[in-house]
Amino acid sequence: MATLIVPKPDPEPWPTLGPQVVSFLEERAVFGPGDLRGQPATLDAEKRGAIYRAYEVFPPGHPRAGRRRFSRVGLSWPKGTAKTEFMAWIAYAELHPEAPVRCDGFDANGQPVGRPVSDPYIPLVAYTAEQTEELAFGALYVVCSEGPDADLFDIGLTRIMRANGEGKAVPLAGSPNSRDGARTTFQGFDETHRMTLPRLRQAHETMLGNLPKRPLADPWALEVTTAFEPGAGSVAEATYDEAVMIDEGKLDNPSLFFFHRFAGGKHDLDSHAGRVAAVREARGPAAEWSDVDAVAAQWARPGADGPYLERVWLNRTVQSARQAFDVRAWSKLAEPGAMLPDGELVTVGFDGARRRDATGLVVVGVESGLVVPWGCWQRPAHLPDDADWEVPEDEVDAAVSDIFERFDVWRMYGDPPFWQDALRRWSGEFGERRVVEWWTNRQRPTAYACRTLATAIETGGLRHTGDRELTAHVANARRKDLSVRDEDGAPLWRIEKARPDSPHKIDLAMSLVLAWEARGDALAAGALQARRAPALASPADIVRVR
Numbered sequence: 001m002a003t004l005i006v007p008k009p010d011p012e013p014w015p016t017l018g019p020q021v022v023s024f025l026e027e028r029a030v031f032g033p034g035d036l037r038g039q040p041a042t043l044d045a046e047k048r049g050a051i052y053r054a055y056e057v058f059p060p061g062h063p064r065a066g067r068r069r070f071s072r073v074g075l076s077w078p079k080g081t082a083k084t085e086f087m088a089w090i091a092y093a094e095l096h097p098e099a100p101v102r103c104d105g106f107d108a109n110g111q112p113v114g115r116p117v118s119d120p121y122i123p124l125v126a127y128t129a130e131q132t133e134e135l136a137f138g139a140l141y142v143v144c145s146e147g148p149d150a151d152l153f154d155i156g157l158t159r160i161m162r163a164n165g166e167g168k169a170v171p172l173a174g175s176p177n178s179r180d181g182a183r184t185t186f187q188g189f190d191e192t193h194r195m196t197l198p199r200l201r202q203a204h205e206t207m208l209g210n211l212p213k214r215p216l217a218d219p220w221a222l223e224v225t226t227a228f229e230p231g232a233g234s235v236a237e238a239t240y241d242e243a244v245m246i247d248e249g250k251l252d253n254p255s256l257f258f259f260h261r262f263a264g265g266k267h268d269l270d271s272h273a274g275r276v277a278a279v280r281e282a283r284g285p286a287a288e289w290s291d292v293d294a295v296a297a298q299w300a301r302p303g304a305d306g307p308y309l310e311r312v313w314l315n316r317t318v319q320s321a322r323q324a325f326d327v328r329a330w331s332k333l334a335e336p337g338a339m340l341p342d343g344e345l346v347t348v349g350f351d352g353a354r355r356r357d358a359t360g361l362v363v364v365g366v367e368s369g370l371v372v373p374w375g376c377w378q379r380p381a382h383l384p385d386d387a388d389w390e391v392p393e394d395e396v397d398a399a400v401s402d403i404f405e406r407f408d409v410w411r412m413y414g415d416p417p418f419w420q421d422a423l424r425r426w427s428g429e430f431g432e433r434r435v436v437e438w439w440t441n442r443q444r445p446t447a448y449a450c451r452t453l454a455t456a457i458e459t460g461g462l463r464h465t466g467d468r469e470l471t472a473h474v475a476n477a478r479r480k481d482l483s484v485r486d487e488d489g490a491p492l493w494r495i496e497k498a499r500p501d502s503p504h505k506i507d508l509a510m511s512l513v514l515a516w517e518a519r520g521d522a523l524a525a526g527a528l529q530a531r532r533a534p535a536l537a538s539p540a541d542i543v544r545v546r
Contacts, residue, residue, distance in 0.1 A: 003262070004244070005259055015056065016057065017057065018054070019052070021099070021114070026042060029092050030142070041089060044284075055101070066103035067103070070257040072221050072239075073258075074243065077224070080295070081290075083225070097152055099116050100116070101117060102218055117167070120185040123169075123172045123187050124137045124172065124187075125190065126171065126173055126191065135191060137170075140169060151163065184211065186222070187222075192204075193227065193228040193235075195235040195236070196472060198469070229475065230327045231471055261282060272297070272300070275299055280292055282313065322498075323478065324493070325453070325475075329458050330471065333463055340368070340370055346364060347413070348361065348409055350362075350514065351440070351511045359376070359396065360473070360510070361373070361376075361511060362374060373469065374402075375396065376469055376507070377395065378505060400412075411521065412434060414436070414438060440494075447484065447494050449513050450493065453513050453516045462516070469508060474508075476506050477509040477510075479493045481493045
């Protein structure tokens, strides 16, 4: 089977509360929403194994004897393997007043004896407020209300408490409030491949930072996910990257247990039999109760999105067919810590809105090809739709001035909508030949500029600093095919958001398109040669015409 397991199992098994937790769940828990709703819970071999690892404790004689080995657990399984229900079962055990989920000493055989958590606080985090009741909390509601121990809980739509009031679970679409944030005993993050927005990533970081604040409760966090879309900057991607670094010996983090099952690369996805074998491998024991043939048949549908099916059903981290840029190639071009020296010849790209989206500034070294994001102003995600907000123009002005003061700016290409007055003001201040209105609503020039950047990424023609926000915008950019074609008859395309109201912004990506186009024009105009030989006559400005 194809898996990534961190850390790998030791030859000598660690003491674990896992067998007690599994027995408890199969005796006292029920299935959540679905065909088996209300029936006694059963765990397949892989989920049993995950619980055994998740509840390992330090052995007798160790300075931390009886304490949890892992404060973070990440599980990556394909779509349809009851990941959310699994999280609900773990939350149920952590909330239950009789569940053996913490070590209360060891028996004569050196195995831990379990006890319940005292006064548990359990936030279950979803990626949107609308999904809190559909994911783990919704499943927990059914498990508590329709199981044999319903009388032990005070069950509401916005919280589930122990009947005595000492402990509760709550649904969240962000971080706990300041009062509860330091009280977590267990916290669950569901569908972390969807947690790409800055506020969700920050909530994840904040909540992990809160874990050590209640040490006697031995708190921990569980993340469950399907394979992420590379480059989108999700919580799932960050955890996976961390696990890979641990597996490669580049990072030491003994507090993380990570398990990722996927279909290996030996399968022929062009045949039904090959897809069936791939789905079976990705699902593991869950394939026994899955309609594997029906899943495999989805690839044969006209217009089926193969990369999407590969990601969600085979649990492979593959790029969406609609992603405009090769994000795997982009990630290999990162040089964290790289800087543009003062005085370097640069080009600048500027794009954005004032109220609904984001506004971005990107600087590119003409000679070095180093890409540096210089500013991104984005509408705060927590604001209601009718709240008044606008990009602070004074901050944008200051950032633009800083660029022109620090560098030798050959051209700044800016998309005028919403910012035409500002562009004209900058043109008057810094030179009308240096600040140029570059309209992205022109199909053919914009399409060529997008393709030029895509080629540079694929061929390694640029470098970047690894900035997370810029990388997310590049990954968020979707390809929109246009009605026009190039001179060889190939269809042209430009970038757009996944949908008009998508919260996943692309403004830094479009700013990069403009900055990279300006760099190409600078090279074509001989700007580097002119700078090296100032005594020579300056070459005429050349702007490529498509």
